[in-house]
Amino acid sequence: MGNYITRRLFQMVLVLILLSFVCYGLMSLMPGDPLDIMISSNPKITSEDIVRLKAVYGLDQPMYMRYWAWLTDILSGDFGYSRTYKVPTTTILVPRLFNTFVLTMTALILSLMISIPIGIISALKKGSKFDYFTNLLAFAGISIPSFFLAIILIIIFAVWLEWFPAGGTESVGEASLTGMAYAKDRIHYLVLPVVSLMVLQIGTFVRYTRSAMMEVLGQDYIRTARAKGIKQNKIVYLHALKNALIPLITVISISFSFIFSGAIITETIFAYQGVGRLVYDSIMGNDYNVAMIAFIISIAMVLIMNLVADILYAVVDPRISYK
Amino acid sequence: MSTEVLNSAQMNRIKDSKDSSATDSKSMSQIVFSQFIEHKFALAGLFTITVFMLIGIFAPVISGLTGLDPNVQDVFNRYKPALSTISYSSDRMDYEMEKLSDQNPLISDKIKTYLQSAGPAINSEVDFSLSTDEFLVDLNGLLNEEPEILEKFKTLKNPEIQRLLKLRESFKTTHLLGTDELGRDVLIRLVYGTRVSIGVGLLVAFASAIIGLFIGSLAGYYGGVIDTLLMRVTDSLLSLPLLPVLIIFAAVDLKKVPLLNFFEGSEQESVFKLIAILCLFSWMTVARLVRGSILSIKEQEFIQAAKTLGARDHIIIIKHIIPNVIAPLLVSVTLNIGNSILSEAALGFLGLGIQPPIPSWGNMLNNAQELIYRAPLLAILPGFLILVVVISFNFFGDGLQDAVDPKSIRR
Numbered sequence: 001m002g003n004y005i006t007r008r009l010f011q012m013v014l015v016l017i018l019l020s021f022v023c024y025g026l027m028s029l030m031p032g033d034p035l036d037i038m039i040s041s042n043p044k045i046t047s048e049d050i051v052r053l054k055a056v057y058g059l060d061q062p063m064y065m066r067y068w069a070w071l072t073d074i075l076s077g078d079f080g081y082s083r084t085y086k087v088p089t090t091t092i093l094v095p096r097l098f099n100t101f102v103l104t105m106t107a108l109i110l111s112l113m114i115s116i117p118i119g120i121i122s123a124l125k126k127g128s129k130f131d132y133f134t135n136l137l138a139f140a141g142i143s144i145p146s147f148f149l150a151i152i153l154i155i156i157f158a159v160w161l162e163w164f165p166a167g168g169t170e171s172v173g174e175a176s177l178t179g180m181a182y183a184k185d186r187i188h189y190l191v192l193p194v195v196s197l198m199v200l201q202i203g204t205f206v207r208y209t210r211s212a213m214m215e216v217l218g219q220d221y222i223r224t225a226r227a228k229g230i231k232q233n234k235i236v237y238l239h240a241l242k243n244a245l246i247p248l249i250t251v252i253s254i255s256f257s258f259i260f261s262g263a264i265i266t267e268t269i270f271a272y273q274g275v276g277r278l279v280y281d282s283i284m285g286n287d288y289n290v291a292m293i294a295f296i297i298s299i300a301m302v303l304i305m306n307l308v309a310d311i312l313y314a315v316v317d318p319r320i321s322y323k
Numbered sequence: 324m325s326t327e328v329l330n331s332a333q334m335n336r337i338k339d340s341k342d343s344s345a346t347d348s349k350s351m352s353q354i355v356f357s358q359f360i361e362h363k364f365a366l367a368g369l370f371t372i373t374v375f376m377l378i379g380i381f382a383p384v385i386s387g388l389t390g391l392d393p394n395v396q397d398v399f400n401r402y403k404p405a406l407s408t409i410s411y412s413s414d415r416m417d418y419e420m421e422k423l424s425d426q427n428p429l430i431s432d433k434i435k436t437y438l439q440s441a442g443p444a445i446n447s448e449v450d451f452s453l454s455t456d457e458f459l460v461d462l463n464g465l466l467n468e469e470p471e472i473l474e475k476f477k478t479l480k481n482p483e484i485q486r487l488l489k490l491r492e493s494f495k496t497t498h499l500l501g502t503d504e505l506g507r508d509v510l511i512r513l514v515y516g517t518r519v520s521i522g523v524g525l526l527v528a529f530a531s532a533i534i535g536l537f538i539g540s541l542a543g544y545y546g547g548v549i550d551t552l553l554m555r556v557t558d559s560l561l562s563l564p565l566l567p568v569l570i571i572f573a574a575v576d577l578k579k580v581p582l583l584n585f586f587e588g589s590e591q592e593s594v595f596k597l598i599a600i601l602c603l604f605s606w607m608t609v610a611r612l613v614r615g616s617i618l619s620i621k622e623q624e625f626i627q628a629a630k631t632l633g634a635r636d637h638i639i640i641i642k643h644i645i646p647n648v649i650a651p652l653l654v655s656v657t658l659n660i661g662n663s664i665l666s667e668a669a670l671g672f673l674g675l676g677i678q679p680p681i682p683s684w685g686n687m688l689n690n691a692q693e694l695i696y697r698a699p700l701l702a703i704l705p706g707f708l709i710l711v712v713v714i715s716f717n718f719f720g721d722g723l724q725d726a727v728d729p730k731s732i733r734r
Contacts, residue, residue: 011555011559015559015562019563023571026571026572026574026575027571028579029575029576029579029580030574030575030576030579031574031576031578031579135364136364139364139714139717139718139721140710140714142717143661143665143710143713143714143717144710144713144714145665145668145669145672145706145709145710145713146669147668147669147672147688147692147706148688148702148706148707148709148710151691151692151695151702151703151706152703152706154695155695155699155702155703159695159696256564257562257563257564257565258564258565260564260566260567261564261565261566261567262566264566264567264570265566265669265672265673268673269692276567279567279570280570280673283570283571283574284574295567295571298564298567299563299564299567302562302563302564303562306562
């Protein structure tokens with residue numbers, strides 16, 4: 001097991017280094033260039049000045065040299081400055097990471113709490129009207145474009161009913177909020193983004209719970225339990241559910257990357273100050289330092305979550321052993 | 324509850340055994356077909372997909388019949404509501420008339436001569452003193468103001484006059500779904516968007532199926548180092564969150580890429596770029612599927628027999644292995660089409676997908692959010708079409724999966 005974790009961690013670091021290299025290369029291929037803004041805002045600049053500036057910033061060096069310089073800086077703890085916000089990258093990144101963590105985890109936990117019971121019921125009532133509608137809604141949830149759902153939510157709940165704000169993270173200008181009032185304010189802003197992220201997950205989770213539950217219910221040991229006269233409720237919730245939830249861990253581990261992808265769209269639409277929106281904004285705004293770090297850290301988070309889920313899988317199911 | 328389920332299952336089995344005794348010699352494809360049509364949602368999905376594909380294929384015909392062009396802008400008539408009729412501004416009509424007499428200098432004179440001989444009932448208000456250039460412009464203005472004269476003109480059999488009237492008819496356009504932020508007709512843009520969005524979905528799904536098939540067969544058949552290496556790459560790509568990676572790739576400027584800059588500047592540049600990027604990140608599920616199937620198939624006797632007979636590797640893979648993985652592959656391709664349409668839409672929404680003027684459902688939503696108060700229909704319509712088409716592909720794939728899955732086949 002320890003061996004397995006070490007190997008996975010090593011592999012993860014390798015993926016991250018390769019990915020950061022590719023990402024660094026792609027950033028240099030994006031429209032615009034760190035010097036472009038300086039040059040265009042200064043009419044008196046001469047071509048000698050440009051060459052000198054390029055040398056000062058190391059932009060005359062080949063890509064792999066610049067990448068190496070960047071990587072050594074990162075490893076020594078220097079994350080650089082944001083061009084847009086004029087503050088150290090970490091100052092922006094840390095609260096953003098926290099916001100995204102709150103958003104995605106709330107959505108994940110709530111959607112599991114809703115979809116597992118629904119999946120179980122529709123597996124037990126296979127072929128019923130409830131099962132039929134659940135199936136239809138699950139497909140709708142999987143197929144709906146996240147931004148479309150978000151826009152519909154805004155139209156209904158923010159424009160028509162005015163129950164929730166159309167966007168933002170917290171009320172602006174009311175810094176005095178503390179404790180419960182602060183939490184309440186945050187929750188008020190969280191509702192719509194969380195709902196729009198949840199709908200995307202619920203469909204997948206319901207379908208997996210249902211099929212896992214149905215498979216387990218068809219097994220011999222359930223029949224044995226029935227033959228021994230154990231009550232239906234006890235069979236379902238004590239004997240079947242435990243084993244049906246195991247494959248769900250894999251689904252959750254896969255869904256981390258989906259949730260993060262969804263979070264980019266959701267955060268962009270709801271103007272939620274999370275790391276997904278930061279990735280998008282910094283790429284569009286040529287804020288290279290922030291874009292690189294936000295991108296790498298968010299992917300590292302997804303990969304770590306995957307690893308945790310895989311380890312949990314082995315803990316829950318003793319038949320699985322990683323070599 | 325449980326006894327009921329059992330009973331209905333037993334009933335089904337009895338019914339099935341009767342069916343199968345009547346039609347004992349069903350071929351595999353017949354079984355799959357009869358299983359597929361039992362899945363109501365899948366059938367509905369297939370129907371919807373067919374309708375949208377026809378709309379996409381016949382987009383130019385629809386454009387021709389309605390006389391609408393997806394790229395014609397009209398800044399004076401932006402955000403018109405659904406079912407509105409718009410006529411050209413008088414400047415635009417004058418311009419069109421001048422264009423007509425410029426292109427056919429004779430037409431103006433011909434009409435003039437014809438009208439002069441037509442009698443006072445028709446030509447009493449026509450100003451014949453005007454020059455050739457101005458005559459048509461003035462005549463058009465007259466026809467706009469006097470509907471009675473227009474009615475009389477309609478009865479005239481002269482081909483030039485009929486041509487003039489036909490041109491006048493094109494000055495009035497009906498917009499079933501209104502117009503967008505540049506005054507373009509929303510309906511015809513949605514029709515062309517169907518073509519682009521479904522086209523991109525199909526192309527990406529098929530191209531990535533071929534890539535996946537190739538990589539999966541290599542890994543599954545040869546095993547060893549090749550397998551480990553290819554599957555590590557596949558797993559790593561699978562574990563990445565798709566959208567941020569797509570954003571980074573889509574933001575690349577093709578001008579700066581040495582090998583690809585020949586695409587740059589062509590109108591379809593953004594389409595090619597998008598298809599290439601989506602292909603790069605959607606072959607992994609197919610590759611894993613193919614590899615898994617091959618691992619189990621290659622140990623079977625018929626492959627050993629083919630090897631003993633001296634068949635070469637590529638013959639074995641293409642002739643003996645691929646036909647056995649084609650069914651699950653089809654399912655995966657179908658589901659992939661839906662996902663590709665969603666990815667295209669997401670990138671289009673963020674402004675990184677297919678670039679205007681080429682309409683796609685994704686880029687029609689690009690600034691939909693800002694317009695949510697002014698023109699909610701602009702945001703709702705493309706999103707709704709995406710939902711309908713993607714759900715259809717997903718149902719279709721689900722039905723196909725049930726139909727080709729040997730475990731669920733009832734004989």
